[in-house]
Amino acid sequence: MSYDRYIAICRPLHYETLLGSRVCLHMAAAAWGCGFLNALLHTANTFSLPFCQGNALHQFFCEVPQILKLSCSTSYIRELWLIVASVCLVFVCFVLIVVSYVQIFRAVLRIPSQQGRHKAFATCLPHLAVVSLFLTTAFFAYLKPSSTSSLSLDLLLALLYSVMPPAVNPLIYSLRNQELKAALNKLIIGQFQKQ
DSSP states (O other): OHHHHHHHHHOGGGHHHHSOHHHHHHHHHHHHHHHHHHHHHHHHHHHTOOBSSOSOOSSSSOOHHHHHHHBOSTTHHHHHHHHHHHHHHHHHHHHHHHHHHHHHHHHHHTOSSHHHHHHHHHHHHHHHHHHHHHHHHHHHHHHSOGGGOOHHHHHHHHHHHHHHHHHHHHHHHHTTOHHHHHHHHHHHHHHHHHO
């Protein structure tokens, strides 16, 4: 998504040649393939872990850190290496997103008209907001020390990074729609007037 925004803003005349349907298909296939491979490796490895502390997880779905807490042998080291590899992959993607947005913001700030800058920022900021929400909550969930772990905090963090980004994604992207903004303003103003 950030590459799409980068091409649309920084190289608009080359958009069709740099981001045709074949390139989009390859990028989507690469993202889905990496996600599937990552999930497959984690799943295969967690099935091979011996559990000595029962098999009950206090989560609404199986989280790798929660499964590792139930493991009783040193074989969880393999899973930790997979987590490190996943974090490295996510970090590389994050760096590429940041580099893309730095280039985008540099190009947008060179736009002479205020309206042009506003329109360019309006197309980029929703994507940046959703990605930031997902990454920060996922980092807190996976990288917090286990000593500060509590059942309610683990459930809250899992809920935040798994439910919140998909839930607010349509809302954030639709806030660019003027009719929706007007309806939300009427709703909010109406609530304040009732109080």
